[in-house]
Amino acid sequence: MMAVIRFWLAHRSELASAFGQHVLLVAVSTLVAVALGVPLGVFAARRPRLSAPLVGLANVVQTVPSLAMFGFLLPVPLLGGVGARAAIVVLILYGLLPIVRTTIAGLTGIDRSIREAGVAMGMAPGELLWQVELPLALPSIVAGVRVAAVVGVGSATIAAAIGAGGLGEYIYRGLSMVDSTVILAGAIPAALLALAVDGGLLWVERRLSARRHSRSRRLAAGLAVAVIAIVVISSSALAGRSARTIVVGSKNFTEQVILGELVAQTIERKTGLAVQRRLNLGGTLICDRALLGGDIDVYVEYTGTSLTAVFHQPLSTDPKSASGSREDGEFSSAAARANGGGATRALGKDVYDRVRDLYARTGRTLLPPLGFDNTFAILVRGRDARALGLRTIDDAARETPRWRAGFGYEFLDRPDGYPGLAKTYGLRFLDSPHVMDLTLSYRALASGQVDLIAGDATAGLIKGLDLFRLEDNRHYFPPYDAAPVARAETLLRYPRVRLALDALAGRISAADMQAMNYAADALHEDPATIAKRFLADK
Amino acid sequence: MPAIEFDDVGYGRADAARVLEHFNLSIETGEVMALVGRSGAGKTTVLKLVNRLLLPQNGRVRVEGRDTRDWDPIRLRRSVGYVIQEVGLFPHMSVSGNIAVVPRLEGWSAARIAARVDELLELIGLSPQMYGTRWPDELSGGQRQRVGVARALAADPPVLLMDEPFGALDPVTRAELQVEFRRIQDRLRKTVIIVTHDMGEALKLADRVAILEEGRLIACDRPDAIVKSTDPRVRRLLNTITLLPGANEGQPSAERESPRSSARSSALGGEAPSASPEAESLRSRPRSSADGGGGPIRL
Numbered sequence: 001m002m003a004v005i006r007f008w009l010a011h012r013s014e015l016a017s018a019f020g021q022h023v024l025l026v027a028v029s030t031l032v033a034v035a036l037g038v039p040l041g042v043f044a045a046r047r048p049r050l051s052a053p054l055v056g057l058a059n060v061v062q063t064v065p066s067l068a069m070f071g072f073l074l075p076v077p078l079l080g081g082v083g084a085r086a087a088i089v090v091l092i093l094y095g096l097l098p099i100v101r102t103t104i105a106g107l108t109g110i111d112r113s114i115r116e117a118g119v120a121m122g123m124a125p126g127e128l129l130w131q132v133e134l135p136l137a138l139p140s141i142v143a144g145v146r147v148a149a150v151v152g153v154g155s156a157t158i159a160a161a162i163g164a165g166g167l168g169e170y171i172y173r174g175l176s177m178v179d180s181t182v183i184l185a186g187a188i189p190a191a192l193l194a195l196a197v198d199g200g201l202l203w204v205e206r207r208l209s210a211r212r213h214s215r216s217r218r219l220a221a222g223l224a225v226a227v228i229a230i231v232v233i234s235s236s237a238l239a240g241r242s243a244r245t246i247v248v249g250s251k252n253f254t255e256q257v258i259l260g261e262l263v264a265q266t267i268e269r270k271t272g273l274a275v276q277r278r279l280n281l282g283g284t285l286i287c288d289r290a291l292l293g294g295d296i297d298v299y300v301e302y303t304g305t306s307l308t309a310v311f312h313q314p315l316s317t318d319p320k321s322a323s324g325s326r327e328d329g330e331f332s333s334a335a336a337r338a339n340g341g342g343a344t345r346a347l348g349k350d351v352y353d354r355v356r357d358l359y360a361r362t363g364r365t366l367l368p369p370l371g372f373d374n375t376f377a378i379l380v381r382g383r384d385a386r387a388l389g390l391r392t393i394d395d396a397a398r399e400t401p402r403w404r405a406g407f408g409y410e411f412l413d414r415p416d417g418y419p420g421l422a423k424t425y426g427l428r429f430l431d432s433p434h435v436m437d438l439t440l441s442y443r444a445l446a447s448g449q450v451d452l453i454a455g456d457a458t459a460g461l462i463k464g465l466d467l468f469r470l471e472d473n474r475h476y477f478p479p480y481d482a483a484p485v486a487r488a489e490t491l492l493r494y495p496r497v498r499l500a501l502d503a504l505a506g507r508i509s510a511a512d513m514q515a516m517n518y519a520a521d522a523l524h525e526d527p528a529t530i531a532k533r534f535l536a537d538k
Numbered sequence: 539m540p541a542i543e544f545d546d547v548g549y550g551r552a553d554a555a556r557v558l559e560h561f562n563l564s565i566e567t568g569e570v571m572a573l574v575g576r577s578g579a580g581k582t583t584v585l586k587l588v589n590r591l592l593l594p595q596n597g598r599v600r601v602e603g604r605d606t607r608d609w610d611p612i613r614l615r616r617s618v619g620y621v622i623q624e625v626g627l628f629p630h631m632s633v634s635g636n637i638a639v640v641p642r643l644e645g646w647s648a649a650r651i652a653a654r655v656d657e658l659l660e661l662i663g664l665s666p667q668m669y670g671t672r673w674p675d676e677l678s679g680g681q682r683q684r685v686g687v688a689r690a691l692a693a694d695p696p697v698l699l700m701d702e703p704f705g706a707l708d709p710v711t712r713a714e715l716q717v718e719f720r721r722i723q724d725r726l727r728k729t730v731i732i733v734t735h736d737m738g739e740a741l742k743l744a745d746r747v748a749i750l751e752e753g754r755l756i757a758c759d760r761p762d763a764i765v766k767s768t769d770p771r772v773r774r775l776l777n778t779i780t781l782l783p784g785a786n787e788g789q790p791s792a793e794r795e796s797p798r799s800s801a802r803s804s805a806l807g808g809e810a811p812s813a814s815p816e817a818e819s820l821r822s823r824p825r826s827s828a829d830g831g832g833g834p835i836r837l
Contacts, residue, residue: 117626120589121640121689122615131639135630 003181004188011185019189021084022166025159026152026197027231029088033095033148038141040096041103042129051104058097066090066158070282083278083295087156087164094155095148102144106137139209146201153194157186162286163249163278163295167193172252172280175439179524246271246490246497249287249296250279253438254520254527255374255458255513259300261531262508263484263501267298269535270500279527283410284309291364291487298486298501302374303348304478306355306366306485308416313354348373348479365491367498368505369483372513376411376477377457377469378421379445385468392473396452397425405429406450408438416478418454424476439521442467458510460518482508507538539603540564541697541729542588548596549583550753557583558753561597567696568727572744574737574775579750581733585699588731589618601697616640619690619698619728626686627674633659633685634670640693658688661722680711687719691726700732704739716742738779741765749775 008015044051064072069090110133118128134141160168170186173179204223246267250260260279268275278296281287288310290296307313356366378393390396405427411417412435421427434450441453446465455462457480462469484501491498516534519525542565550556558580565571573581586592587599590606599606606614627636634655641651656666662684674682683703690698703719704712720743723730734740740747741761748758749772757764757772765776 111626113622113626114628116591117620117622117628120591120615120620120622122612122643123639124612127643132628132630136628 004184007181007185015185015189018165018167018169018186019193021164022153022156022168022190022193024231025084025087025091025156025164025166026149026193027227029091029156030095030145030149030152031228031231032088033092033099034145036092037096037099037144037148038103041100041141042107042134044100045104045107055097055101055104058100061093062097066094066155067161067282069093070159070162071286083162083290084159084164086162087159090159091152091155094151098144098147098151099141100144102140102147103137106140107133109140110136139205142201142205142208146198146205149197149201150194153190153197157190160280161252161282163281163290169280173257173527175252175437181524245274245276246298246494247276247278247296249281249290249299251283251287251299252280253456254460255456255517256300257527258513258516258520258530259370259482261527262504262534263298263300265528265531265535266500266504267497270503271494271496273494273497291485292362294487294489297490298484298497300370300482301366301485302480302482303351303355303366303369304375304416304480305414306358307351307478309410309414311355311358312415313358348481351479352481352483359485360488363488365486365488365498367484367486367501369481370504370508371482371506372458372508372510373479373481374456374458374510374513375472375480376416377455377459377462378472379442379453379455379462379467379469380451381445381448382466382468384451385470390468390470392471393421393425393427393476394473396470397427400452401428401430403429403451404431404449405433405452406436406441406444407433407454408441409435410438411454421454421476424474456517458513458517460514460516460521463514463518464522482513508534540600541567541569541602542731543600543603544584544587544597545600546597547587547594547599549580549587549592549594556753558587558594561753561755563748563755563758565729565731567729570723570730570732570743570745572740572747573731573733573750574735574740574747575750576735578752580753581735581750582701584750585620585701585731585733588697588699589615589620616644616693617695617697619692619695621683621686621690621698621700621703627682627689629674631674632670633664633672633674633677634666636674636685637689637692639689644693654692658691661691662688663718678711679707680715683707683715684718687722691728696729698728698730700730702733702735705734705736712739719743736779737775741779 040054044054070086073086073089114132114136115128118132123131156164156166157168157171160166160172167186167190171183171190174181174183174186248260248264248267250256257279260277264275264277267273278290281290281296281299284301284305287296287299287301291299301310352366352369359366378396380390380396384390388395388399390399407418412433418433429452434444436444436450438455441450442455442459442461442465444450445453445467446461455467457469461467484504486497486501512534516530519530520527542563544561544563547558547561548556549558549561561580561584563571563584573584575581583592587594587606588601590609590611593607601609601614601618628639631639634652637655637658638651641654646654655670659666659669664681664684669677669681669685674685677685683706687700687703690700704715707715716739732740732743741764744761746758746760747764749756749764751771757767757769759767764772767773767776
């Protein structure tokens, strides 16, 4: 707990802005959900035949896991993409159900004789709605708003996966660093916020039900107006990033966050432009969409990943098909691999060229590689490797029928992932591979829950947890040279950004990267600090 | 010209038993007309046809000589006060707020509304200072019913429809309110239709009594003539008020559906012998219908 408090103190201003973003996400989405949900509920309450399907539909929306919902929305123009806007759309969809449902319940629960009295007194439908029906349904509607807002506080933490900011950033950062202090630093304020929202709206609801205290009714109404005013003002202040801001993205694992910081700090130092960080975006495809849609300007990608996962191109791992064997100091594939020599280096260059052309066709520029190849590393415990004399994946294939495997979500599905690996080496396991978070899989291996995982070659935990990397002796994996990919438009407008990033070319060796990952994962250092120190040393 | 006129009105689904069939009735300006009959006889339907909560399938309903179909429903309803069975006070409004509903809809000034609310509270015998700011659930049943009447009278509508206005009250309060109703009516001279299944109440309050059975009008006359009727169906209804306590068990009674029926019968039973003489006395009272249009109709 002391560690959490120390973390908060060290990150006060960042924490405050994350908290503010979180509140804003929930407030904006809840307000819009009210603006849509109450009229929908009124509409449905008057047409009983419609209300059942409508509530059913809202129920279905509610059951879609929020991460999946963010995924669905990524390619949708206007609503989707990456950032706060898409997050708000998802939060609105979640908020609609409780609000529509309680609006219907509140309206249909009104005594028939009261409604008839209104009609008989000559109230027009609108007068009946505003003077009788809505006031009587209000406590019920507020109960729905309360549920929507509390659910929103929770779902908004997940919105950090698509770069919406908020307290979820800490939770994701903590998860990727396997650092419970950082997780708690985000989770505790989020939980407190949920409790506060719940309590506050419960108070409003009670005040409204005790309808005889017209003074506190007015107070509650005043509070609501104040909240709306604050939200409108602050969201208009936040709307639209300034034209001179470069947005740096990253995926949601340690190395990516460190690389994101490196890129961001390099741009800051060398160009003086303001940099906005959208680190910890959900995965490869989210980053790619964000770059295409202009939500981010640059992130670091791996050439093999681009080729297979982004562009769905077949792998050609046959070194002879490589376009040339020209030596190029920036290509480190060979260095990162135990064997392969010049052929592998040529392959790396070939993949890089193909990917660069593919990016160029879609308005993006692949910048020179950073200098290390983060291929998949098939890992086993060091103690097993020594005891069984394992060196290559072929060696391990003899043992795997008695083993369990654990893989990250992406690895199981990727064209360059598990299915091809199993085929190439004839791997069979005791049971089907366990799906787990990539970062957690290192610990699962070390603690004996699984016996073989697919990690990153540069992972700091390989050293930290005494893991052994099996050699890819059949050259199944393509090269994964890390290189920044940026929007061509941004580079044209800010040539200094290109110059700054060119300066990083070939500067980060596999050993450097592994050391930085180790500092973050095993020593729990802050990625920003690690990046700063690295740039200062170089 | 009668204030309200039913001209061969039919209402109900064609395939089922009709709620109303060939219904003819004229109510004169300033007259109190009681509609008596058992539950399901069509009494409430008659009321709802007047303020166009329902439209007839056959025939015409005319208010002030104009077919209700030709009335703007909102205008019509604001000219017709309605006191309903379950009171229907708005629980989210104070007593004053409830009374002020129609004047507010009509866009009266705040000062005029406040004065009118006080006036009406005085009229129904509730002190404006004590009761104006109370909430409906803080009132007794009788007080709520009075407020319901005040609310119906708020914009001074020429016509007042009352659906079992005293049905849910204890016998003492009920008798009190009946006396008060007559007092108010003598002052205001509204055209009133009051629905009841209590023959005693009808005879006590009305200038004329209309008796419905299964959607048809079987009798309509002054109370003194009704009590002398030889029609067996009318006599059966009259018997319900002259029966002694407990003697109505097993009898076809208009009140058998009410759990309070025996209590009410006993209360009325005490005054039953005087029912007819009282009806006699009503006869001598000056009738507004005889005034010849001197009523307060201002449509």
